[in-house]
Amino acid sequence: MNDPVWLMLIKGVLVFVVLVLLVLFTIWYERRVVAIMQVRPGPNRNGPFGLLQSLADGLKLAFKEDTMPRTADKLVFLAAPVIAVACAFTAFSVVPFGPVVNVFGIETELQLTDFEVSVLVILACSALGVYGIVLAGWASGSAYSLLGALRAAAQVISYEIALGLAVLAVFFQSKLMSTGAIVEAQAEGLPLSIGGAEITLPGWYFIVLAPSFVIFVIAMVGETNRAPFDLPEAESELVAGFATEYSSLKYASFFLAEYVNMVTMSALAVTLFLGGWAAPFPDSWWPGANEGFMPLVWFFGKVLAFLFFYVWLRGTLPRLRYDQFMNLGWKVLVPVSLVWLMVLAAMNIGLDTGNELPTRIAFAGGAAIVVMALIFFWPSRKPYEDPAEPDTGLGGFPVPPLDLAVPPNPRSLKQLEPASTSSAPINGSQKEEE
Amino acid sequence: MIDLAQAAGLAQSASAGEAVFFWILAPIALGGAIGLVLSRQAIHAALSLAVTMMCLAVFYIMQSAPFLGxxxxxxxxxxxxxxFLFVLMLFGRDSKDSMFETLRGQRLLAVLLGVGLAALLSSGLARAVSGLVIAEPTAPAGQGNVEGIAEALFSTYLFPFEIVSGVLTVAAVGALMFAHVAKKGGHRGQKEHSRERFAPGNYPGPRPGPGVFANSDSTATPALRPDGSIEPASLSEYVPPRQLTPAEAAPKHTEGRES
Incomplete structure (x- = not known):
C-alpha cells in the first residue's frame, strides 16, 4: 500500500460516498422489501420506484427542531452521536472491494488501506461504536434511555465474544489477519477425493467453516442491534431506547450509524466467509470475471444479498425476550464456538500430512469422538410429563364440568315482536329483530 | 515530568510523522489522565481513562506493534x-464524589505524598532507561508481529500464561459464586401462579382503581361501592385517602369554556 496522497484522498472520499449512498439505498430497500413481504406497496412516491424517499426523509430530519433535555449531560450528549458515526465509517476503511486495478496509470488495490491485522480494525471499531449508544443513553437523563443503554452494553459485550470466536476460526484456517490476504486465500479451491473422483470445492470459508459462519451471522445481527435482537431500542418496551431524547440531525446520525454498521458487518461477512470480491463461479467459466473493475459487481451483489437477509429477518422474526437472548448468546453460541475451535485445531493437525500417522489419527479421531459425545449427551430440556391428576376445579382452575351441556342460544328462543304502535317504524328496532 | 522529557528524546530519534503524532497525542493522553483524577462525575472519569487508553493504543501502533494496539x-x-461504564450506570446517574473531607488535612497530605511518589517513580525510571540504546524491533526472519507474539506467548512464556489464565478464571468463577443467589422455592410456573390467584379468599380480578363511583378520580380518592361504602382494596398504602370537597371536585374550566 504505497499510494500517492491524492489517490488516498480520492479513495477515502469514495468510501464515504459509497457508504452514504448505500445507506440511502438500504433504507429504501428495507422499506420496500418489508412492504412486499407484507403485501403492500411501500414508499413509491418520491422519484422512480420511491428511490428518493430516504433522501426526503433525511432532509426532513435535518430541518426538525433540535431539542436537548434539561437533565442532559451536555458534552456527552453531543459527543455520543459523533462517536457512533465516526466508528461506523472508520470500520469500512479496511474492506477490500476488488483486486489490483490501474487508476490513472497507477497500480493500486480497490481498498482504502490494508495491513497485517486489518480485521482487528473492524472489531475494534464495532467495540468503540457501542460507546456512542451507551453514552447517548446515559447522557439523556431519562429512564428509558438509560435502560436502552444498559441493554446495549450487555448485549454488545456478550455477542462480541461469539463474533470474535467465529472470526478466530477464520484466522485459524487461513493463518492470516489481513482482509485482502484472507480474500486471496479463499480463491484456492479445496481439492477433495470422494471414492476416487477428484472434486474441487470452492475454497470459500462458509463451506469449510460452516459452524463459524452460522455463529458469525447470528452474532452479527446481535452486534448491530437489528431485529430480532433490537432490544436496546425496543419500541414496544422502551419508546426508542437510547435514542428517545434525540431529535433532528443527532437522531439522524444514530440512524446513519446503524445502517453503516449493517453494511460494514455484511461486507465483513462477505470478506471473511463468502470469498470477498471473487466471482461466485469457477474462473474457467468466464476468465475475465475476477479482473479489473468487474469484481465490484460481485462484491456489492453479495453485500446486497446480506442486507436482504437482514431485512428478511426483520420481516419474519419477533423480538426475543431479554433472558432468551442472553441464554442464546452465553449458553449456545459461546460454548459451541469454543468446542468448534478445538475440533478445528485437532482436525487441522489430523489432516496435516507432515505429522506421523498415529498422531494424525489420534487428533482427527479424538475430534470426531468429542463431537459425537456432545451431540449425544447435550443437556437438553426435561421431557414433558403428563400431570398426575386432572384438574377438577376445586381449589384449582375454574374449569367447566366435563359433561357440560351447551345451553340453547337465547336468540333462537326470541319471538318476533309485533311492530310498535307508532306510525313510522324505527330502523334500529327492525335491525334487532333481524 | 522526567518521563515526558525521556519520551521526547525517544520521539526525536523517530521519524518526523511519528514525532508529530506523538506531540499531538501525548498531551491528549496526559489530559485524559488528569481528567480521570479531577472529574467529579464517575462517568466523566471513566471516559477520560478511555481516552488515555486509546492514545496508548495509537502509540503502540506507531511503535510497529499493530496487533498489541x-x-x-x-x-x-x-x-x-x-x-466499568455498565457498573457506574447501574449505580445511577447522580453518583458524584463526596466533597466532604472526613480526615483533617487529608487533601494536603495526599498531594504531598502523590508528588513524592511521582518523583520517586520517575527518577527511578529515568535512571533505568537513560542508558538504553533504542533499537529497531527485531523479529526473526519470516515472522510478523502476530507470529512473534504467538511464539513468545505459547512457547517461551507458556507456563506463566497458563497460570495467569487460571487465576483469571478462578477470579471470575469466584465473583459468580459471590453474586449467585439461589432462588427460594424453585421456579413457579403458570399453573402455580394461577392456583394462587384463584385460591379461596383471593379476588382474581384486578384491584378497583381509585375513584370508582366517587366524585373524583384523584389517587387519594378511594373507590366507592354501589352502596356508598369505601372499597378497602382501592386504598393505597402510601397516599392518605380523603374525599375531595365539592369545590375541589368541580370542573376547573381549564379548557377556556364557560359551562
Whole structure:
C-alpha cells in the first residue's frame, strides 16, 4: 500500500460516498422489501420506484427542531452521536472491494488501506461504536434511555465474544489477519477425493467453516442491534431506547450509524466467509470475471444479498425476550464456538500430512469422538410429563364440568315482536329483530 | 515530568510523522489522565481513562506493534471500560464524589505524598532507561508481529500464561459464586401462579382503581361501592385517602369554556 496522497484522498472520499449512498439505498430497500413481504406497496412516491424517499426523509430530519433535555449531560450528549458515526465509517476503511486495478496509470488495490491485522480494525471499531449508544443513553437523563443503554452494553459485550470466536476460526484456517490476504486465500479451491473422483470445492470459508459462519451471522445481527435482537431500542418496551431524547440531525446520525454498521458487518461477512470480491463461479467459466473493475459487481451483489437477509429477518422474526437472548448468546453460541475451535485445531493437525500417522489419527479421531459425545449427551430440556391428576376445579382452575351441556342460544328462543304502535317504524328496532 | 522529557528524546530519534503524532497525542493522553483524577462525575472519569487508553493504543501502533494496539482498543477500551461504564450506570446517574473531607488535612497530605511518589517513580525510571540504546524491533526472519507474539506467548512464556489464565478464571468463577443467589422455592410456573390467584379468599380480578363511583378520580380518592361504602382494596398504602370537597371536585374550566 504505497499510494500517492491524492489517490488516498480520492479513495477515502469514495468510501464515504459509497457508504452514504448505500445507506440511502438500504433504507429504501428495507422499506420496500418489508412492504412486499407484507403485501403492500411501500414508499413509491418520491422519484422512480420511491428511490428518493430516504433522501426526503433525511432532509426532513435535518430541518426538525433540535431539542436537548434539561437533565442532559451536555458534552456527552453531543459527543455520543459523533462517536457512533465516526466508528461506523472508520470500520469500512479496511474492506477490500476488488483486486489490483490501474487508476490513472497507477497500480493500486480497490481498498482504502490494508495491513497485517486489518480485521482487528473492524472489531475494534464495532467495540468503540457501542460507546456512542451507551453514552447517548446515559447522557439523556431519562429512564428509558438509560435502560436502552444498559441493554446495549450487555448485549454488545456478550455477542462480541461469539463474533470474535467465529472470526478466530477464520484466522485459524487461513493463518492470516489481513482482509485482502484472507480474500486471496479463499480463491484456492479445496481439492477433495470422494471414492476416487477428484472434486474441487470452492475454497470459500462458509463451506469449510460452516459452524463459524452460522455463529458469525447470528452474532452479527446481535452486534448491530437489528431485529430480532433490537432490544436496546425496543419500541414496544422502551419508546426508542437510547435514542428517545434525540431529535433532528443527532437522531439522524444514530440512524446513519446503524445502517453503516449493517453494511460494514455484511461486507465483513462477505470478506471473511463468502470469498470477498471473487466471482461466485469457477474462473474457467468466464476468465475475465475476477479482473479489473468487474469484481465490484460481485462484491456489492453479495453485500446486497446480506442486507436482504437482514431485512428478511426483520420481516419474519419477533423480538426475543431479554433472558432468551442472553441464554442464546452465553449458553449456545459461546460454548459451541469454543468446542468448534478445538475440533478445528485437532482436525487441522489430523489432516496435516507432515505429522506421523498415529498422531494424525489420534487428533482427527479424538475430534470426531468429542463431537459425537456432545451431540449425544447435550443437556437438553426435561421431557414433558403428563400431570398426575386432572384438574377438577376445586381449589384449582375454574374449569367447566366435563359433561357440560351447551345451553340453547337465547336468540333462537326470541319471538318476533309485533311492530310498535307508532306510525313510522324505527330502523334500529327492525335491525334487532333481524 | 522526567518521563515526558525521556519520551521526547525517544520521539526525536523517530521519524518526523511519528514525532508529530506523538506531540499531538501525548498531551491528549496526559489530559485524559488528569481528567480521570479531577472529574467529579464517575462517568466523566471513566471516559477520560478511555481516552488515555486509546492514545496508548495509537502509540503502540506507531511503535510497529499493530496487533498489541488493536487488542488494547478491543480489550481495554471496548470490554473492560465498557464493564466499568455498565457498573457506574447501574449505580445511577447522580453518583458524584463526596466533597466532604472526613480526615483533617487529608487533601494536603495526599498531594504531598502523590508528588513524592511521582518523583520517586520517575527518577527511578529515568535512571533505568537513560542508558538504553533504542533499537529497531527485531523479529526473526519470516515472522510478523502476530507470529512473534504467538511464539513468545505459547512457547517461551507458556507456563506463566497458563497460570495467569487460571487465576483469571478462578477470579471470575469466584465473583459468580459471590453474586449467585439461589432462588427460594424453585421456579413457579403458570399453573402455580394461577392456583394462587384463584385460591379461596383471593379476588382474581384486578384491584378497583381509585375513584370508582366517587366524585373524583384523584389517587387519594378511594373507590366507592354501589352502596356508598369505601372499597378497602382501592386504598393505597402510601397516599392518605380523603374525599375531595365539592369545590375541589368541580370542573376547573381549564379548557377556556364557560359551562
Amino acid at each position: 488493536f487488542v488494547q482498543i478491543m480489550v481495554y477500551t471496548g470490554a473492560i471500560m465498557m464493564l
